[in-house]
Amino acid sequence: MKKIIIWLLVIGLLVGFLAPLFTKDDLQEQTAAATYGFKENLATAYGQTIALPITCSNEVASITLSISDSVVFEVKQPKAKEIYFLDTKKWKPGAYVLNLDTKEKGGETYSEQRNLRILSDLKPERWSLKSVKTFPHNTSSYTQGLTFLNGQLFESTGDPNQDGSSMVAQMNLTTGEPIKNGSNSTKVSLDASKFGEGITILNGELFQLTWKNQQCFVYDASSLKLKRELAYVGEGWGICTDGQQLIMSDGTERITFRDPKTFQTLRTIEVYTNEGPVPQLNELEYIDGYIYANVYTTNYIAVIEPVLGRVIAIIDATSIVNEGRGSGEVLNGIAWEAQSKKLYVTGKYWPKLLEVVIQK
Numbered sequence: 123m124k125k126i127i128i129w130l131l132v133i134g135l136l137v138g139f140l141a142p143l144f145t146k147d148d149l150q151e152q153t154a155a156a157t158y159g160f161k162e163n164l165a166t167a168y169g170q171t172i173a174l175p176i177t178c179s180n181e182v183a184s185i186t187l188s189i190s191d192s193v194v195f196e197v198k199q200p201k202a203k204e205i206y207f208l209d210t211k212k213w214k215p216g217a218y219v220l221n222l223d224t225k226e227k228g229g230e231t232y233s234e235q236r237n238l239r240i241l242s243d244l245k246p247e248r249w250s251l252k253s254v255k256t257f258p259h260n261t262s263s264y265t266q267g268l269t270f271l272n273g274q275l276f277e278s279t280g281d282p283n284q285d286g287s288s289m290v291a292q293m294n295l296t297t298g299e300p301i302k303n304g305s306n307s308t309k310v311s312l313d314a315s316k317f318g319e320g321i322t323i324l325n326g327e328l329f330q331l332t333w334k335n336q337q338c339f340v341y342d343a344s345s346l347k348l349k350r351e352l353a354y355v356g357e358g359w360g361i362c363t364d365g366q367q368l369i370m371s372d373g374t375e376r377i378t379f380r381d382p383k384t385f386q387t388l389r390t391i392e393v394y395t396n397e398g399p400v401p402q403l404n405e406l407e408y409i410d411g412y413i414y415a416n417v418y419t420t421n422y423i424a425v426i427e428p429v430l431g432r433v434i435a436i437i438d439a440t441s442i443v444n445e446g447r448g449s450g451e452v453l454n455g456i457a458w459e460a461q462s463k464k465l466y467v468t469g470k471y472w473p474k475l476l477e478v479v480i481q482k
Contacts (some may be wrong), residue, residue, distance in 0.1 A: 152231050155181045156200070156224040163237040167396065168215050168430070170243075174206045175253060176222065186223040189213070189238070214430050215240045216392035217399070242394045242432040247482065249425070249437045251467070253445055254478040258298035262287070262449065264470045267321035267330070267361070267405060268455035272344055275457065275466075278321040278330055280431065286311060288318030290330050290339075290346065298475065307346045312339075320360035320405055322368065322381050329368060331358030338385060352385035360406035360415065364428065369413060373405055375399035377413065377431065391431035393424060400424050407456040409465070416454050437480065442467060446474040 159175030167171050178200045185239055187195035190265040193208040193398040207338040218241050259265075264287070267278035275295050276368060281288040291300040291309035301310040312318050312332075319331035328343040329352075360371040367388060368380040379388045393400045393415070400420040413426040414432065442455050450471035457466045468475040 124223075124413050145161045146203070154224065154234065155179045155226045156185050156222065156232070156234060157234055158220075158222060159203070160236075163239075164220070164461050165239040165241060166210060167241050167243040168210050168213075168432070171207055171209050174208055174220070176200070176204045176206070178202055178204065178224075181226045181228070182247050183225045183227045185225075188221045188223070188391075191221075192219045206364050213240055214391060215242050215394035215432060233363075239398070240394075241398065242396050242430075244432050244434060245396050246425075246433045247435040250436050250481045251437060251439045251442045251478040252475045252481050253442055253478055256446070257295055257466075257475045257477070259446075259472050259475040260298050261448070261466050261471050264451075265405075265455040265468055265472070266319045268457040268466065269322055269362075269407070270457050270459045270470065271323045271328075273459065273461060276321060276323070276328065276343075277455075278318050280319065280333065281312070281314065281317050284314050286314040288312040288316055290318065290321055290341070292346070295475075310341065310346050310348070319358045320362075320371075322361045322363045322406075324365070324368065327382070329361060329382075331361050333357055333359070333369070351400065354385055359404050359418075362406040362408040362413065369406060369408065369428070371403040371415060373402055373404070373418070375401045375403065377403065377406075377415075377426070380429075391426075391428070391430045393426050393433060395433045395436075405454050405456055407458050409458045414456050414458075416456060419452055421453055423453075435482075441465065442476055442478060443469070446476050448473040 155262055156178040157180050182200055184198045185200050197204055205428055220236040220238050222234045264280040264282055266280045269276050275293040277293045278290045289309055289311045294301050316335055317333035319333050321330045323343050326343050328341045330339045336354055340350045341348055357372045359373045362369050368379045368382050375393045376390055378390050404416040407414045409430040413428055415424045417424055421440045421443045424433050425435040426433055439453055447469055453469045455468040465478050467478055
């Protein structure tokens with residue numbers, strides 16, 4: 123009996139000691155002098171104005187509301203209830219953090235956060251592709267980038283087996299093989315430590331990304347002689363150009379616009395539909411004012427506004443995949459030949475490259 127009493131006393135002491143550790147956060151939230159008037163994270167459509175209520179006690183000296191480090195609302199000696207009206211037209215679709223900083227009259231400070239997602243206000247149209255002509259494609263090519271310059275097709279490949287198979291080359295459209303041009307180089311191979319990714323051409327220079335090496339190789343587009351190397355942080359997936367800037371994907375829903383001389387970031391967008399973000403954006407092409415992006419591991423191509431990142435259409439390329447893949451892997455490779463207004467697609471290890479038309 124004495125042992126039972128002793129154990130009960132020990133347990134009681136432990137509970138008394140540990141209880142404050144588990145209730146500290148709840149007590150702090152209950153006694154916070156200012157808090158949001160809503161408990162959940164928020165999601166809203168671009169273009170909407172939403173009310174963000176904040177309740178305050180008489181102990182509050184000031185409140186500051188920030189959206190991803192940008193102060194949007196600041197009040198000294200606030201009323202018992204303050205409301206900030208968030209106009210989402212001033213923000214692009216994407217993910218943000220709402221941070222409420224409170225300072226009490228006694229000098230204590232508190233911070234409370236909520237997540238905010240601004241979705242696209244557009245429901246994407248549904249398009250498809252129709253094949254009009256087929257060309258051979260090398261089944262050893264793990265296609266990462268595809269682009270044209272003055273009617274000449276260029277292709278970049280990756281190296282999943284780490285055997286030095288990454289390359290960039292001028293391709294013969296009718297044979298599916300690199301062009302042979304005597305002593306002039308029409309193909310450049312990367313060593314096994316480099317995994318080639320997307321390519322694009324701007325002002326006579328060909329830019330080739332690498333996956334995890336954080337290097338962009340810049341070649342003379344006519345000779346494929348290496349001119350310089352540029353550095354970036356993060357992964358490289360796809361790249362295209364609007365004729366002035368470089369536009370790059372990194373496997374997320376984020377697209378980065380870069381200076382072609384320095385590769386410095388100019389701005390970013392996040393790609394959203396009316397339902398949420400579109401991650402795993404891969405190979406890119408810029409066509410008539412829109413960014414076309416392969417969505418990795420799927421048969422879909424997203425058509426994206428370059429200013430806000432809203433998806434205006436989703437292209438279902440399933441019929442093209444069934445026709446062109448053979449024993450190859452995923453759809454990846456979009457090339458727009460601007461002079462003839464022709465669109466071409468292929469995939470990793472595909473036996474075919476297809477000329478296609480969009481059906482809206």
